[in-house]
Amino acid sequence: MAATTIPRNAFYAQSGGVTAVINASACGLIEAARAASPRIGKVFAGRNGIIGALTEDLIDTSCESAADIASLRHTPGGAFGSCRYKLKGIDQQRAQYERLIEVFRAHDIGYFFYNGGGDSMDTAHKVSQIAEHLGYPLVCVGVPKTVDNDLPLTDCCPGFGSVAKYVATSMREAGFDVASMSRTSTKVFVLEVMGRHAGWITAACGLAGETAAEPPHIVLLPEIPFDEARFLARVQECVERYDYCTIAVSEGLLDASGRLLADMGTKDAFGHAQLGGVGQQIAQLVKDKLGYKYHWALADYLQRAARHIASRTDVEQAYALGRAAVELALSGRNAVMPVIERLSDSPYRWQLGVAELKNVANVERTVPRDFISEDGFSITEKCRAYLAPLIDGEDFPPFRNGLPDYVRLQNVPVPRRLPEFTI
Structure with a gap:
């Protein structure tokens, strides 16, 4: 038997x-x-990320219907709430790690899945270490996610392809607008996009134009130190040649000394400098030095929430990586993360692979120099070949009354079994 x-x-x-x-x-x-x-018994979701585990604020996903879970595939945002909360070293915050194991033990949790970027993969790796140290049987698997596309060992990161599609589309459409009005109105348009240390999203704006005359005329990446004189000369050249100039700039743009142009002097919960307003700074610089009328836009949350124009490739990969995480856990693979492996550019073919969390955590992949033109103001054909497949295909959500029809889950709480814990 x-x-x-x-x-x-x-x-x-x-x-x-x-x-x-x-x-x-x-x-x-x-x-x-x-x-x-x-x-696997039930899947409990942490309300607001790892904070939900520390405070024993768990959500019973078994209360959700199959139809509502399926609807998550076309719904943006974080269905269970997310957080910017980084666990420090085990020696520094041992009580918090022990609390996690205590909660997992109380709810018979044998599988830990953490869906996030580099800091999140670091957390997943540390949780696997403390579980092993305390002798608690727990399989930890990271699930990659970041619009910044800066995780190593994976061809691309879920979330990036859809942001890339949104910003390239926005730049192309804005370019038509500015070109229409440039003779009597706006000469310069600046679009600020996300990207603290890696300029992948800014580079994706470059997909909007297929010739030098088409927007964006300039991309400003954090990988290339900002040179004010060279930049202003290029803006003037574009306006004189095309009658207008469009610019894509990363929020993480650096000056020659390595200083963030948009550093607000404060830190977020992960300890990163809070950024904001570099697009306005660049636009004002153009006005002050060259006298051109400008408009600037901040894509901000719009770029990462734009599910209505998501890349089909991105959706398929995000879904596949979620499934792969479970398959890895059931096969006994611990402290790993499923990844995307590119097999060819055209036609774009990919497969799933696996990476060790210890090789992913706290490693940041930036845009390679050969993806950036020699003058630093545009992308190369090699970069275009890498980016183009990631924005390919449409995966429209269902619409109701003219608007996307997204799901909101019940998020039924799991009864607490332990004393309150303060973080």
């Missing part, structure tokens, strides 16, 4: 800035976990 499988529950949480497709990963993961019954 076969031995009876005793199911253990799973914990899933979302961390860091959310995306248009992070919920697609949640959908793939939850659906795969449900299909894996009886090896």
Whole structure:
């Protein structure tokens, strides 16, 4: 007679800035976990990321219908709430790590899935270490996500393809607007996009134009130190040649000394400098030095929430990585993260692989120099070949009364079993 499988529950949480497709990963993961019954019992989601685990604020996803879980695939944002909360070293915050294991033990959690970027993969790696140290049987798997596209060992990161599609589309459309009005009105348009240290999103704006005459005429990447004189000369050249100039700039633009132009002097919860307003700074510089009338725009949350124009490639990869995380956990792979491996550019073909969390955590991938033109103001054909497949295809959400029809889950809480814990 076969031995009876005793199911253990799973914990899933979302961390860091959310995306248009992070919920697609949640959908793939939850659906795969449900299909894996009886090896996996329930999937408990942490309300607001790892904070939900520390405070024992868990959500019972088994209360959600199959239809609502399926609807996560086309819903932006973080369905269970996210957070910017970084666990420090185990020696510094041992009580918090022990609390996590205490909560997992109380709810018989044997699988830990953390959906996020570099800091989140660091957290997942540390949780696997403390579980091993304390002798608690826990399989930890990271699920990649970041619009910044800066995780190593994966061809691309879920969330990036959709942001890239949005900003390239926005730049192309804004370019038509500015060109229409440039003779009597605006001469310069600046679009500020996300990207603290890595300029992948800014580079994606370069997809909008297929010739030097088409927007964007200039991209300003954090990988290339900002040279005011060279920049102003290029702006003037574009206006004289095309009658207008469009510029894409990363929020993380640096000057020659390595200083962030938009450093506000404060830090976020991950310890990163808070940024804002570099687009306005660049636009005002053009006005002050060259006298051109300008407009500037800050894509901000719009770029990462734009599920209505998500990349089909991005959606498919996000969903596949969620499912792959469960498959890795069930096969006993611990402290790993599923990744995308590119097989070819055209046609674009990819497959799933796996990376060790210890090789992913706290490693940041920036735009390679050969993806950037010699003068630093545009992208190369090699970069275009890399980026183009990631924005390919449409995956429109259902619409109702003219607007996207997104799902809001019940998020039923799991009864607490432990004393209150303050973080």
